[in-house]
Amino acid sequence: MADPAYRAAGEGxxxxxxxxxxxxxxxxxxxxxxxxxxxxxxxxxxxAAGPCDATTLAARLADSFDLDGEGDAAAILAERLDELAAMGLVEPV
Amino acid sequence: MSTIRTLVDLLAGRRDAAALAPREWDGVIAVARAEALLATLAHRLSGAALPQPVAQLLGDARAAAAVATAQAMWEAEMARRALGPAGVHFVLLKGAAYAAADLPCAPGRQIGDLDILVARDALPAAEAALLAAGWEWVKEDAYDDAYYRDHMHELPPLIHKLRDRMIDVHHTIIPPTARPNPDAASMLDRAIMLPNGYRVLHPFDRMIHCAAHLFADGDLAGGLRNLWDFHCLTRDFQARGDCDSGTPDGALGYDEWLGDMGYRAKLWGLGPAVRRALHLSAALFGDEADYRRLSLGDRLFRARLLARDDWGRETRPLLRLAFYIRSHWLRMPPLMLARHLWTKWRKGRGAAR
Amino acid sequence: MRHNIRIAVGPVQFRIGSDWAEPVAALARLYAAYPQDETRPADATVRLYANRPWRRWLRPSVHIGGDYIVPDALPLPLSMGLLAAEMGMNLQIALGWRRHLLLHASAVARDGRSVILSGASGSGKSTLAALLGEAGWRLMGDEFTLIDPASGDALAFPRAVSLKNEAIAEVAARVDAARLGPLLAGTPKGDIRHLIPRADAVAAMHEPVRPVLLLFPQFGGAPAIERIGEGEAFVRLTEASTNYIALGEAGFAALTRLVRETPAFTIAYPDSASGMALVEQLWAEAVR
Incomplete structure (x- = not known):
């Protein structure tokens, strides 16, 4: 499945x-x-560091969090991104 | 002087707010609320010398309107996110368009449902994209559905399941069954792309739509607000010309642009509506307001627009009823009207049993 | 309108018009001791009207209108005109007030600090507030509490308390009969009788108070106290507010501040005496 990229809301x-x-x-x-x-x-x-897809996001978060299993993390993050997009907080690029 | 005339004079800027007796505000505020013009009035009077409780209340109204406008414009943004990827171009109509284009009538103006115009052949794609993005039909009723699709100028209303806000997707600006017949394709062709990425109607079409909405499609409920919109639209066009689109229409003299817009309106059978809007907005809000020069027909419309007392109550019930019947008459040929009212009546009885 | 009256409750100046004399006379008695400023323009208009002219006399039924209306609201018989007036005033505030964050909550105050009690009808928040108001507390309101977004303070809305059913006898036993309105029996909300707040509560109605306790009372069951988190209090109070969404960021800021600075508890209680004791106990801990 495609891993869509999202962008954060503008500053402020x-x-x-x-x-x-x-x-x-x-x-x-x-x-x-x-x-x-x-x-x-x-x-x-x-x-906020720049638009990215779930795989890239997992890598970014791994720097500061202990994510177990890269593959799982990306799948979970893809779901969360989809929820955030439904709320309008992030936007598909 | 009647309270609603005081409201009109305050909006028009021909009466000094500081000169009102404190208790005159009771009625002005109630009438402005009833006509959905309180926040508009609040913007017109911002900075005026007012009794402190009035200044506070109008400040509240301005702040609340800013929130409400942002909420309404978020629906436009959500429509953009849903329709953009599906390749559906849309034009914002009415309140959302005024806010997007930052027109003088926008501050404080209430925006209800989001109204957008799309090309008729784009309707199926628009419908599919909106349904996929979380909008759903307001009512699953076969009769109403068929009625909308066959006879109205819009898809049946859709509501967003999370945000609880409605969108009306129009393919023309008044019902196809109504006698005037504006050319939606031409309106879409002339639509203007704003710097913020939204499309809005060309100023001429905006004015024609506003007049059509006022006089060719409705019973004049909320008419005073719509007439104020029309007044602001014409004023703005005279002041700035067609600067949104970057064409030199702004160089046109008053009579020329009036002629140009009038020609378009006439072509679509909306000449009388535009003329009436011009007469009435000049008579109520213009610099040399003089209603005595109005025709008898215009005077009836004026009386209907001002039918409210100082408790905010509707007055002149017979005149209101006449305009209500007229509005259905305008939308539908008589036989269809009879069938429509008959079906509504039968359904009403069914529910009552 | 033919009969009318002006009433100021907390920060709100009402103008109430009626097709009948009776509801206005009843309001005049309940609000006789409230401060009056005849020149002050009204913030909110309430209309009690007959929807057909002959309905003023023939089986008179009172429709509730005003700046804001509920389209399908059923009319009330003229004998319940006072209830219609109360509902009309509540409606204008619930739908129209924008200056403060409006909580559907009762509140009482002592020493410049307040306890806010939020709950659905039947939770006993009105009765508890009314009884505390007779027991050394300043009654701030039995129905609405206003939060000032600028200061975070609670503001009073001490309308005449609407006592319902069992609460009527419970409160009537403790107050002077002159402070009670007429008994409205068999209304859609049960029996109702209004209580005029104490003179000191009315006199102090413009004094803002710092909230120190947020309580979510639940009538019934053994006495119990449970601390709840900021997030849960936030959710409960957004549900108890009729204008949270309309206030935008001002409402958000006021509410996040309120739940952060104010400890929140649910309390369960089997009777008024134990409910009041729980409030006193939590108060003592909160102000310690």
Whole structure:
């Protein structure tokens, strides 16, 4: 299957406030609030370095996180990216 | 003077807000809310000397409108993300178009559903792309569905399952069954690409659409707001010309552009609607507003537009009913109207039993 | 309209018009001691009207209208005109107020700090607030609590308390009968009787208060306290707010700040006395 690439929201578009184990994300473009769990904020942060696909994202996150099994991680991240795109927080390139 | 006239005068800028008695604001605010013009008024009066509670309330209205506009424009962005990859070009209509083009009527203007115009042959692709991106039909009702597809100027309304917002996909600007017959293909051809990537109608077509929406397709509910839009559109065009598209139309004199737009409107059977909009917007909002020069027909429309009292209540029920019947008459040939009302009536009875 | 009255509750100036004298007279009695500024323009308009002229006299039924309306709201008989007025006022605030974050919650205050009680109807939040208001607390409101986005403070909305069913007798036993409105029996919401807040609560209605406790009461079951996290409190309060979405980032900022700075608990209680004791206990821990 193709591994689509996504781009993060522009700088300043999102306001992210940790709330205990959750994070509340306010999207200034849509005026919507999204409550997410880890690793969503980490994905958004990693994507800010530039648009990329799930495989590249896994590599970026591996630098700061302990991801077990590269292949699995990319598949899981692809799902999360798809969810973030449905929320409008990231956009397919 | 009636309260709604005070509202009109405040919008037109011919009455000093500071000169209103404190309690006159009760009615002005209620009427402005009822006509969906409170935030518009708030923008018109920003910076004016106002009683402190009024200044605060209008400040609230401006802030809330900014949020609402951003929320509405997000639907345009979502439509772009859904339709762009499917190769469907679309033109924003009405409120979303005014906001995208940053027109003078946009600040504070309420935007309801997202209205877009697509080429008729692009409808199936648009429908498929929207359904794939999370929009779904509002009602799964065979009659209404067939009615929309056969007789209306849009797909049956779609609502997004997560965001709970509606999109109306039009293939022409008024129902094909209505007597005027605007050429949607020509409108799409002349549409303007804005620097932000959205397409909007050419200023002439924008004005024609606004007038058609006001007088050729509806019972004039919310008419005062639409007339204010029309007034702002004509004002803006006179001031800036056709600068969005970069063509030198802006160099045209008033009579010339009026003639040019009038020709287009007339071609589509919308000459009377545009003329009426020009008369009424000048009479209500113009610099030398004088309703005494209006024709008898225009005066009836004016009376309908101003039928509201200082508690925000609708007045003149018979006049309202007449305009309601007229609106159905305009949309449908009489036999079809009878069939439509008959089906609605039978369904209503079925539900009541 | 033929009969009308102006009422200020907290930051909101209402104008209420009616086709009948009775609801306005009943409001005039309940709100007689509230501050009045006759020159202040209204923030919100409520209309109580007959939808056909003859319905003013013939089986009079009160339709609720105003700046904001609910399209299919059923009318009420004239004997319940006071309830119609209350519903009309609530509706304008719930749908129209934009200056503050609006929480569907009751609140009480002591020493310049407040407890906010949020819950669905039946949770007992109104009754608890009314009873605490008679037991050394300042009643801030039984239905809405406003959060000021700029300061994070809670603002009072001390309308006449709407006592329902069993709560009527419970509260009536402790207050002067002159502070009670007429009994509205058999309304769509059960029996209702209004309680005029104490004079000091009305006098202090413009004083902002810092929230120190967020409680989510649940009536029934053995007394229990459970701490809840910031995320859960956030979700519960977005659901308890009618204008969170409309406020945009101001609402987001106000709510994230509120749940971060204010400890939140669910409490279960079998009767009012134990509910009040739980509030006192958590209060003592929170202000320690």
């Amino acid at each position: 578009a999102l306001r992210i406030e940790p709330l205990g184990e959750l994070a509340a994300i306010f999207d200034r473009r849509s005026q919507q609030t999204h409550l997410v769990t880890q690793p969503m904020p980490e994905i958004l942060a990693a994507l």
